Amino acid sequence: MHQTTYHRASSLSEAVKLLNDADDGKYVAGGQTLIPTMKQRLAAPSDLVDLRHIADLKGIEISGDKVKIGAAATHAEVAEDKALAKACPAISHLATHIGDPHVRHMGTIGGSIANNDPAADYPAALLALNATVHTNKREISADDFFVDLFETALEDDEIITAVSFTLPEKAGYAKFPNPASRYALTGVFVAKRADGVRAAVTGAGENGVFRADPIEQALASSFDASALDGITIPADSLMTDIHASAEYRANLVAVMAKRAVQAANG
């Protein structure tokens, strides 16, 4: 690693100031993506501004049908939150299957969505749950937040403070892990509400997380795995890499969608 100066911010305004005062600063949360990148010398920020100790970014709140998860909540905190597990087991399940225990105890939901890795799990949940991303400047809908591979609507010094969503009637997540990294080779999150079904796919799209229309349409009339029998997903805009061809991913989208629905229906 190159020389870098670590700062621990205690408030949002301090964090922004620290970043803007730095030569080439970066926010850091769990460091599970940023630190490995620095070790490989693919990133060399002059300053790191740690966001995890800002009170505004902490905690998981559920009031009525509203859920708000602080950006600095670790994957382990999300996975282990009992009230959340009751209200929306799909998201607890998702958090339980991110990486390994080390990663889950360091990595944060804010860091994960800010990074917007095309194989990360949370983006699928946020998009399917029609979540809102709260920042120190504004509120951004998940639809607008995830822009492209590793690209979000965030401005350079903008800080994600929380993620919120209204509880769905039912939700489910099914992930087929990449055999090596255990990120999602393909993961599908489905959320059913009175006004319809949203199904978001991660790990498969050429441009990152996306909503799968054919699945949403098929499930709109009947929220049952059998509604997806025989469905075909076009492979055109899906990724091909050494682990999976676009055709294989297209198959996995359909299969994981079915399993997500089964999980949602318990």
Add this chain to the structure above:
Amino acid sequence: MGIEGIGARVVRKEDKRFITGLGRYVDDMVVPGMKHAIFVRSPYAHAAIKKIDTEAAMAMPGVIGVLTGAQLKDDGIGNLICGWMINSKDGTPMKMGAWSALATDRVRYVGEAVAVVVAETRGQARDAAEAVEIAYEEMPAVTDAVKALEKGAPQLHPEAENNLIYDWEIGEASAVDQALDGAAHVTRMKLVNNRLVPNAMEPRAALGHYDKAEDHFTLWTTSQNPHVARLVMSAFYNVAPENKLRVIAPDVGGGFGSKIYVYPEEIICLWASKRTGVPVKWVADRTESFLTDAHGRDHVTEVSLGFDRDNRIVGLKVDTIANFGGYMSLFSSAVPTYLYATLLSGQYVIPKIHCNVRAVYTNTTPVDAYRGAGRPEATYVLERVVETAARELGVSPAELRRKNFIREFPYQTPVIMNYDAGDYEASLDAAMREANYAGFPTRRDEAKKRGKLRGIGMSCYIEACGIAPSQAVGSLGAGVGLWESAEVRVNAAGTIEVLTGSHSHGQGHETTFAQVVASRFGVPLEQVSIVHGDTDKVQMGMGTYGSRSGAVGASAIVKALDKVEAKAKKIAAHLLEADESDIVIENGEAKVAGTDRTLPWFQVALAAYTAHNLPEGMEPGLKEGAFYDPTNFTFPAGCYIAEVEVDPETGHTEIVQFVAADDFGNIINPLIVEGQVHGGLAQGIGQALLEGCHYDPTSGQLVTASYMDYTMPRAGDLPSFQVSTTNTPCPGNPLGVKGCGEAGAIGSPPAIINAITDAIGNNDLSMPATPQKVWAAMKASQ
């Protein structure tokens, strides 16, 4: 006998220090004034080096030296070599290209060392390494061995036309062709043995220290064979004469073959220490391990197996192309020839065998022996083609094998090997019983109800361990003898040190060798210490690989024990006033047989050292050395049965049962043997389902150069193994042992693939059988 001797299930003595973090590895070694090296490596698979400019790097903070291949040549350091001469079938010797420890004019694989920076800290060395300016002119690369042989392929070495290192054969081609022509049925397959990265838990490391006062070098290194390293660095690389070079291999965290070879970094750390005047340490990071540890396997093979009307095998024809990478690693040439083709008879009577092997340069990491070394490749070819033949012939795979088993020993195969003992049917029956083979159809039907495709697959492997009779390997081109040495030192108070040339890097020698000694004299295990891994302590040794430590290393110990026992008996007879032939040594005492006259073991030892009262003319002391040269290989064999369930929707395979029935001959410590089998199976299952190198075919970059893309087996990928052993003692060595270190990795891949192909009904499936590949194979057969 109350002693933790041969056959006892003793917990490993060395585990306490490993588990409590007290092991001492090369990176734990600190020498006063020690500095740190970082290598500048080629980012290209194939390029000409136009210019190396070290000026900017030299000016960086903390930098002590920046060294290049030109300086290495100035100092007369020799090129790396392959130590086993193979001749092509036209009689010409193999075509070895030059390999300088630091490249001077051309690089041939991504990761090849070009320069080294020595600096006060590792971080400073790394910063300076980035400042070394190297002008490359990129050249077209070829990573696939089959393509490298094609007309117009990029050429790697001027010495090797068409990238062909050798075109070797064994057996008579025309006789096999004739046998296949006359066969009632011939099964033909094209098989790929996937390239693997060894992935030892401890990355390679070296610490070179030149002592100017003594004009003497010391190297701490991650080696499986420190004496071989010293020999090669002295005799061939001109680093220092043997008497001026001490090589120490302390605790080593796994090798699997990859730490047999002498690598550029070890040579450079020694040389750079003299050049810069400071001790120089280098520790690989994981990326360097992926890019520069010798890889394993990488064969493409066409095989034909012929049967007569009675389903007896009449002939086997094998044509293999072996990818050697950019340079010939130390023992690379022997792996696809004498460690591969000589095992192609398997457990079967095969009257005619022919095997042709072409060894090929490509722009990839050098390939050499990796756990099993040639035998996994041979077993994969034979056991897949036999299983496929059974399916084509419509007979039981178990019965087809049984029908063709070798049953009389010794058995001379048509491919050099002479099997000394075995009972293949015993392993087959044991495995089938344990697997409840007969109950498989019921289990398959039950799985089907759950939406799973269940398959069963078998592999009856044989391998050759205890490498090897020196004269025989010498006649086949080996540059070294493959004996082992031992010294047994009984101390004055009766405790015992055994010095052995067999290095331990996970095998448990400190326990098993001590058991052999404890058995002999009936002394407690903790009174026996095993000393290894230091050329200043142990006189000479050939090291640990090819499951040779038990069969060869322990045999040398037995020979030395024989001498110690003979002398101890003479002393005891003298002191007990008895006839030497009446003395027995057991339970920690010498006694006169049939009487109650005894002498505690420590008193025998003490008498040897006080020398107050020894037999007339006897030298004082109780210490003996021996060299043991085996008379034959040993031949462990066994039967593995895998059962898998495939998810038809995703292609994901779960191993639901794995049975291993091995014949390792006599067993010194069943607990350690089981551990070795478990580890070998994990690697074999890794090869079958998970692991595999992927090179970008145009750029020659190793795409699978981290755990993000290279799938190491995790505990959850493995079933609970059902292992057991049968025993035909090896007649060739005093302990009757055969070797167990590699069997798991040798026998398991074909069993797994045979099970998956059975489940999905398509024999065309290659390793690693990833979900994507299995899914594609299912689709293809629909």
